[in-house]
Amino acid sequence: MNYLNQEQVQFLVDKSELILLEVDLNFTVISFNPFFAELFNLSEEHNVKLNLFNNVFSKPIDLSFISSVYDPILTGKKNEIDFSSQVQGQKESVQVEWKVKRVQDPTSKEIVLFHIGKIIINSELNQNAILLLQNEILEKNHSLGLITKQSEILSRIIQQYTPKAIWERAILFMETNELDIPNAVMELTFLFLDIKDFTSFAEKHSPERVILALHDIFSVAMEIIDRNSGDVDKFIGDAIFSVFDNPLNACKAALEIQKAVGEINESRINLKEETLHLRAGINSGKAIRGNVGNSRRKDNTLIGDSVNVASRLEKLCDPDKVLISENTYQLVKNDIKITSGEKVNIRGRESELTVYYIEEA
Template sequence: MDRLIVAVSERALPADDCVRHLADAGFGTFEFFSFPTWDDAEPLLFERSVSLIIMDVSVEGTSEAVAMLKNDDMFSHVPTLAVIAESDAASIERVSEIGFDAWIPVKAVDAAETLLPVALRPLIAGFQRVASLLQKTSELQEAGIKDFILLDLIKDYIPKTIWDIAQQFAHEQKIAIPEEEMDLTIVFADLKGFTPMTQHMAPREVIQTLNSVFAVASRIVYEFDGDIDKFLGDAFFAVFSDATRAVKAMVRLQLELAEMNDTRRTEGLPTVEFRIGMHSGPVIRGNVGGNHRFDNTLIGDTVNTASRLEALAPPGGIMISEETRARVGTPLPSTTMQRVPIRGRDEEITVYSLPPRRNTKPNDATT
């Protein structure tokens, strides 16, 4: 189907010559329709796909018509070309204010047949400028969509904390994330005996099992305002700013995992159990890596101690340091206090073993 040019002008426009010279200029075949008023032309815009709209600025209602075109998603991409009486600065400024994409002087329309090839050059040039503008706009839109998809993909692969910081710094036009000292509760959770279990599983089954467990862990961590800093094979490393919510989250996780294991047993599947260690204290968030790859991570004795406590926790249980227990705002359920040696420390530390209770409601886990 031929492309469509719609003109709105009280003067007769050389339609055939316009179409011919556009074709000669390499724009392909067009149909040309001319109307004396915008009201006459408007119905055709809803019936056919329009490639170019030419409007005489002297026609009543031109400004309103262009405003409608530019604000309507159906027509905002269609180039608009103004026919002006004089190509002086004031006239050109006016058509720009109205919102036209390009302009052509009326004398080019009134030119004699012998001058048409020359006279229509502004029209062709205007059409080329508009086409170039639309192409650039399309490329920018496509690039914007790709960037949006890329960012949406990346967002799921980095900690929420880092994403939020990066967004803030990008808004402030800062190009580096600085080191930051903070006080946090660190959680390490590792699936007990998972590696030997995978010897009898296909790789796809391993991923499916991990994802089913980590889906529960992720949901609970974020529900209690935490953030998963890393997945480490069959383990994860999470952070909380509130120790009470951190403990509640991990008790909830152990309870839900116990319920999941009931289902897995009935289906003849092996059970999965987390060992969890928790410690609270000062850490530093910093950038680690080289020029081509950085990791923004948490470093410090608090992180190391939480990892050591996870190794001491029983399967299905939670090992909490004295520092974390002191920050919990509500009494903990029955715990076992003990002194344990920690690799890298000269003295033993006080820890509390918190086994999950199947009859405890998740929201009341620390009450």
């Protein structure tokens, strides 16, 4: 029989990253994998009897293990530790370098996992143990391949339903194991787009026709918003709420969308379909991007008076036009053509606001 040598065994161990042992906080074994069981001649009945101090580590217990591993893990001072120990196998004592991690199991119970980092042998290992290790590696790699593929598909699905700003920030905080995206005050430009009298349109047409009409307009609008470095924050019925770092880009996007919808309407007229008309409102200012909801379902949304003003301007806007606030106008006045300003009353505000229709940007 051809046995694997030290280098071949270590290569398998390095590639495996297998969890050999799961123990509770009393260091009583909860479970062990087949490779470990074969290597150290353990059976399933040991699952309820085996203790690391009495059955696994060679006696006497090294006091350094107590001080450097057991106590820090038990008290929670450390959640991850590397250490070396002698483990008594079937025929010999084996030097093992462990990676120990304190984690929560799926039921939120605190447990300790023992990964194998390096194993040093003095003679030929039990070949059955090696075969078990090889099989476990193959099974794990197959499972990881499936998980990776499923994760990629899930990521693509979630990205389609999540604002780009949230997705990008979530990736940054994922590395620190944060479950909440921190609240932040941001200076942005807000664009609201809404289809005039869409409720009446929806009542007169089949659901399929309604969804198709929305898709035609929304897909073009999203492409233009993305091309102008904007981000669709959410859809609100037949409305689109998007945000921009650059106010001029917001103005350009709104004008391009109105032009594109005009072209869509020309096709609808040729098909003897009812035309649809957008209103657009833009405002610039500060807003809070914050979390609302609970641990089961959250929304990371933009909140503030600047957002509300943009929404109100969209409601006041004439169809097929783009209405901007004084705040936005001051930021882009050298780069756009406008109609003369006019004073308007906005619900929720005592003083009138000056607003402008954009003609060109």
